[in-house]
Amino acid sequence: MSRDRAPLPPPRIGFADGLRAFAGGIGFVIATPAIWGYALVPLALVLLLSCGLGGLGIWLVLRLGEAWIEPSSFGGHVGVVLLDTVLILAAVLFAVIVALGLAQPLSGFALAAIVDAQERALTGTTTPRPDLSSALWRAAWANLIPLALFVPVVIGLFFVGLLFPPAAVITVPLKFLLCSWFLAWNFLDYPLSLRNLGIGDSVAWFVRHFVAVTSFGIAWMLLAIVPGIVLLFLPMGVAGATRLVVRSGLVVEDV
Numbered sequence: 001m002s003r004d005r006a007p008l009p010p011p012r013i014g015f016a017d018g019l020r021a022f023a024g025g026i027g028f029v030i031a032t033p034a035i036w037g038y039a040l041v042p043l044a045l046v047l048l049l050s051c052g053l054g055g056l057g058i059w060l061v062l063r064l065g066e067a068w069i070e071p072s073s074f075g076g077h078v079g080v081v082l083l084d085t086v087l088i089l090a091a092v093l094f095a096v097i098v099a100l101g102l103a104q105p106l107s108g109f110a111l112a113a114i115v116d117a118q119e120r121a122l123t124g125t126t127t128p129r130p131d132l133s134s135a136l137w138r139a140a141w142a143n144l145i146p147l148a149l150f151v152p153v154v155i156g157l158f159f160v161g162l163l164f165p166p167a168a169v170i171t172v173p174l175k176f177l178l179c180s181w182f183l184a185w186n187f188l189d190y191p192l193s194l195r196n197l198g199i200g201d202s203v204a205w206f207v208r209h210f211v212a213v214t215s216f217g218i219a220w221m222l223l224a225i226v227p228g229i230v231l232l233f234l235p236m237g238v239a240g241a242t243r244l245v246v247r248s249g250l251v252v253e254d255v
Helices: 015-031 033-068 074-106 108-123 132-163 165-193 199-208 210-223 229-247
Strands: none
Touching: 015 033, 015 108, 015 210, 015 229, 033 074, 033 108, 033 229, 074 108, 074 132, 074 165, 074 229, 108 165, 108 229, 132 165, 165 199, 165 210, 165 229, 199 210, 210 229
C-alpha cells in the first residue's frame, strides 16, 4: 500500500552555484540583444550617479587630507600622495556601490523585464507576478533601508582604518565582505520581490543560501577591478540573481 510522500524541500544551493550564476548572468546579457535596450537604462543611471558621487568623494578626500595632514619632508609628501591615492580609490568604489543601490529602484521597470527574459530563457515561461507597482515600491524600500545601514557602517570602518592603520587587517576584508553582501542583496531583491516575497522572507532566503550568495557577491566585487564593467553590473547582476533564484527551486507565492 503506497503512501503519499511529503514534498522534498528545495535544494540548498552552494558556493559553485553562486559562481555559475555570476558567469551565466554576464553571458545572458551579452548574448541577448533583445534586452540591450533595457540594460542601457540602469547603465545610464549608474554612470550619472557614479560620476556625481565619485567626484564628491574625491573632493572630500582631498579636502580632508589638506586639513588633517601637513607633511614637512619629501617622504611625508610621498606618503600623503600614496594615502590620497588609496583613499580616492576607496571613495570611487564606495560611490559605485551607492550608485548601484540608488539606480536600482529608479530603473525598476527595465530590471523587471530582464528578470522575465532570463527566467523565460531558463524555464520556458515566467511565473505569475504581483502588481508591478507594488513590487517596485517594495523593491525600492528593500534597497534603500539596507543602504541607510550600509553607508554609516562602511564610513565608520573607513575612519577606524584611517585613525588606527593596523586595524586595516580587519576593516579592509570586512568592508569587502559588506560590499559583496550589499551587491548580492541588491541583485537578488528583484527576482525575489517579483515572486511576491516580503522583505522578511527575502532575508530568510538570503540566510538559507548564504554560501551561494556570498560567492555570488564576492565574484562581482572582484570583477569591479575591470575598468568600465561596473556600468553593466545591474543588468548582468539581476540576470545572474534570477539564475540563482531559479536554481534554488523557489516558486512564486499565490498573489
